[in-house]
Amino acid sequence: MKQYRANLMLCAGTGCVSNRSLHIKEILESELKRYNLQDEIQIVLTGCNGFCANGPILVVQPDGIFYQMLKEEDIPHLVEEHLLKGRPVKELMYIPPDKKSPIPKMSDIGFFKKQQLITLSNRGLIDPENIDEYIARGGYKSLAKVLTSMKPEEVIEEIKASGLRGRGGAGFPTGRKWEICRSAKNEEKYVICNADEGDPGAFMDRSIVESDPHSVLEGMIIGAYAIGAHNGFVYIRNEYPLALKRINNAIKQARDYGILGENIFGTDFNFNIMVNRGAGAFVCGEETSLIRSLEGENPEPQTKPPFPAFSGYMGKPTNINNVETWANVPRIIARGSSWFSSIGTEKSKGTKVFSIVGKLKNTGLIEVPMGITIKEIVFDIGGGIVNDKKFKAIQIGGPSGGCIPESLIDLAVDYESLTNAGAIMGSGGMIVMDEDTCMVEVARYFLSFVQDESCGKCPPCREGTRHMLDILTNITLGKGKEEDIGILEKMGKLIKDTAICGLGNTAPNPVLTTIRYFRDEYEAHIKEKRCPARVCKALIRFDILKDKCTGCHLCFKNCPVKAIIGEVKEAHTIIQEKCIKCGMCFDVCRFDAVRYG
Amino acid sequence: MKLKPEDLDKIAQKMRSTTNLRDGTARMKITVHMGTCGIASGAREILSAFLSCIEKEETSNILITTSGCAGLCSREPMATVEAKGEPPVKYVDLTKDKVERIFKEHIVGGKIVQEYALAIGSERVL
Numbered sequence: 218m219k220q221y222r223a224n225l226m227l228c229a230g231t232g233c234v235s236n237r238s239l240h241i242k243e244i245l246e247s248e249l250k251r252y253n254l255q256d257e258i259q260i261v262l263t264g265c266n267g268f269c270a271n272g273p274i275l276v277v278q279p280d281g282i283f284y285q286m287l288k289e290e291d292i293p294h295l296v297e298e299h300l301l302k303g304r305p306v307k308e309l310m311y312i313p314p315d316k317k318s319p320i321p322k323m324s325d326i327g328f329f330k331k332q333q334l335i336t337l338s339n340r341g342l343i344d345p346e347n348i349d350e351y352i353a354r355g356g357y358k359s360l361a362k363v364l365t366s367m368k369p370e371e372v373i374e375e376i377k378a379s380g381l382r383g384r385g386g387a388g389f390p391t392g393r394k395w396e397i398c399r400s401a402k403n404e405e406k407y408v409i410c411n412a413d414e415g416d417p418g419a420f421m422d423r424s425i426v427e428s429d430p431h432s433v434l435e436g437m438i439i440g441a442y443a444i445g446a447h448n449g450f451v452y453i454r455n456e457y458p459l460a461l462k463r464i465n466n467a468i469k470q471a472r473d474y475g476i477l478g479e480n481i482f483g484t485d486f487n488f489n490i491m492v493n494r495g496a497g498a499f500v501c502g503e504e505t506s507l508i509r510s511l512e513g514e515n516p517e518p519q520t521k522p523p524f525p526a527f528s529g530y531m532g533k534p535t536n537i538n539n540v541e542t543w544a545n546v547p548r549i550i551a552r553g554s555s556w557f558s559s560i561g562t563e564k565s566k567g568t569k570v571f572s573i574v575g576k577l578k579n580t581g582l583i584e585v586p587m588g589i590t591i592k593e594i595v596f597d598i599g600g601g602i603v604n605d606k607k608f609k610a611i612q613i614g615g616p617s618g619g620c621i622p623e624s625l626i627d628l629a630v631d632y633e634s635l636t637n638a639g640a641i642m643g644s645g646g647m648i649v650m651d652e653d654t655c656m657v658e659v660a661r662y663f664l665s666f667v668q669d670e671s672c673g674k675c676p677p678c679r680e681g682t683r684h685m686l687d688i689l690t691n692i693t694l695g696k697g698k699e700e701d702i703g704i705l706e707k708m709g710k711l712i713k714d715t716a717i718c719g720l721g722n723t724a725p726n727p728v729l730t731t732i733r734y735f736r737d738e739y740e741a742h743i744k745e746k747r748c749p750a751r752v753c754k755a756l757i758r759f760d761i762l763k764d765k766c767t768g769c770h771l772c773f774k775n776c777p778v779k780a781i782i783g784e785v786k787e788a789h790t791i792i793q794e795k796c797i798k799c800g801m802c803f804d805v806c807r808f809d810a811v812r813y814g
Numbered sequence: 815m816k817l818k819p820e821d822l823d824k825i826a827q828k829m830r831s832t833t834n835l836r837d838g839t840a841r842m843k844i845t846v847h848m849g850t851c852g853i854a855s856g857a858r859e860i861l862s863a864f865l866s867c868i869e870k871e872e873t874s875n876i877l878i879t880t881s882g883c884a885g886l887c888s889r890e891p892m893a894t895v896e897a898k899g900e901p902p903v904k905y906v907d908l909t910k911d912k913v914e915r916i917f918k919e920h921i922v923g924g925k926i927v928q929e930y931a932l933a934i935g936s937e938r939v940l
Contacts, residue, residue, distance in 0.1 A: 222877075222880070279840075300880075304882045357822055364819075482817060
């Protein structure tokens with residue numbers, strides 16, 4: 218076995234690859250060759266490291282030195298200094314926003330410190346395209362244990378005892394779900410991995426598949442054994458090319474090792490997995506729609522019951538879990554249900570992966586124990602708000618979720634607390650908003666997404682969300698009426714109660730929560746025709762203050778639509794009919810002569 | 815190759831040196847000092863000598879890493895050998911032959927090669 222003295226763990230998650238990490242790899246290779254270091258130092262491409270805002274990221278092991286925001290031109294210096302001369306390069310390390318000196322070690326950086334990794338425990342530590350590296354860190358041992366020493370019922374009991382709940386949104390107890398499907402009387406059963414992640418700003422499942430695809434497969438095989446299924450599907454978005462490539466590669470490697478296919482590990486258990494690419498319809502994330510799509514039908518949700526556990530794919534008993542749920546399974550078998558249930562809150566056990574995006578200093582992907590507060594996520598891990606503006610709200614759970622205001626910052630995040638606050642756990646997208654965010658506009662945005670993605674099968678969702686969207690659009694245009702808020706609330710509740718599927722049932726959440734917590738903003742838009750965050754263009758206007766304008770002509774030159782008139786050294790004026798409210802004049806004026814509101 | 819459950823441990827064993835490197839867990843850590851002075855006096859050959867010793871011996875659990883100048887430029891090339899839980903030992907004026915002996919006696923055998931060692935322990939870091 219080749220002995221290396223150092224491993225360069227270069228992040229090749231989607232974020233870092235778009236920031237040219239693969240080009241950095243090429244330069245690293247040629248620089249290592251230049252000093253003849255290629256036999257001493259190995260470059261390893263890893264899955265997403267999580268600290269996406271600061272990519273591309275490189276961790277040098279065994280020292281654990283964390284380099285960030287690398288550019289191609291940094292590499293020659295880095296190789297010469299650190300890898301040849303043994304002097305870590307301070308300028309390329311992470312410096313916290315409020316500090317001056319860099320933090321060399323990854324484990325000391327605040328973003329990583331508060332995280333607890335279960336499903337992402339291999340991230341950044343293995344090459345996801347090499348099954349041996351997964352096995353080296355204990356991979357497939359849980360499967361071997363299950364197949365050689367546990368009855369299916371015992372596996373189900375273990376998962377039930379762990380308290381694991383579905384990570385895809387609704388939070389149904391996973392062990393119970395398996396048990397129901399196992400009890401269904403049929404020779405032919407299926408398990409499905411839902412990797413059709415569609416929420417705007419969410420990329421948890423993608424990152425798990427990219428950084429540790431074998432953990433998902435292992436979970437699925439264990440689940441299939443417990444349920445009594447011999448065939449499974451991974452339903453994954455075609456827009457995730459890297460995840461798709463890695464899951465296909467993982468399946469091939471597992472087949473070659475006899476971990477998938479006939480007689481797994483030499484036992485009499487058979488199980489196969491096929492990959493199905495989704496075409497990007499949001500509704501396919503809903504389980505009954507996903508099954509229709511797999512069958513080649515229109516992806517329209519079906520009324521339940523019958524539940525998929527009794528009548529799913531091709532009318533056979535089917536169990537669907539999402540990527541993160543599956544990835545938890547091998548870890549629970551390996552370390553025991555009592556270990557897992559010791560983490561988290563009373564009813565929500567274990568950890569949850571969240572993608573944290575929006576107006577945060579440290580955006581990226583995190584895994585935290587259930588019960589962590591919003592404050593810890595936003596300030597300790599996220600590093601606070603960009604430009605030190607005021608934190609206003611956090612949108613949790615995607616288009617089906619809700620906005621939780623600053624006043625609830627100490628809320629402990631678990632399934633129940635989020636539902637009580639009007640949001641949902643969802644798949645784990647978190648969007649952080651600052652004082653410059655208009656909550657009416659946010660509600661309008663999410664509703665327009667849902668309206669676009671509504672499959673059209675049931676009228677409450679198809680027609681109801683359209684009417685709600687029309688009302689919201691009118692409010693942002695300054696055409697809101699006094700009764701609008703009441704109508705929105707009434708329609709929202711009606712849609713929640715009457716839509717067929719989860720998409721429709723939760724679609725009004727962003728509107729209802731923003732009304733609940735930010736009613737004053739709605740009222741300002743409707744009664745005063747004013748947008749307090751100054752976002753809704755129809756409700757703001759720019760003016761030049763005659764007494765302050767020096768006639769420097771700078772705004773005149775910069776206005777993209779020639780909406781400013783005036784001679785040099787004379788006060789200028791904005792022609793309101795032409796103005797597109799881009800704010801350019803405000804940005805360029807050096808005399809504070811442009812006012813808006 | 816179709817695996818049996820017991821093959822998993824064999825693969826894990828084969829990969830041990832890689833996982834040790836990334837976890838930073840090892841029985842023994844060798845640091846070759848590669849400042850400008852170290853490189854000028856041949857630290858690269860010392861590093862390669864240690865690496866080939868590890869490869870030949872097929873031992874896992876040994877980390878080899880580099881660091882900057884140790885401050886005693888006149889006695890380069892230098893290396894520090896640190897067994898888990900014991901004070902580090904600094905070896906000076908190294909050559910390829912000395913490396914082989916240190917490897918055999920200290921790293922594998924656990925006995926410090928007194929005649930090549932400069933000192934045991936390191937400076938106090940305040």
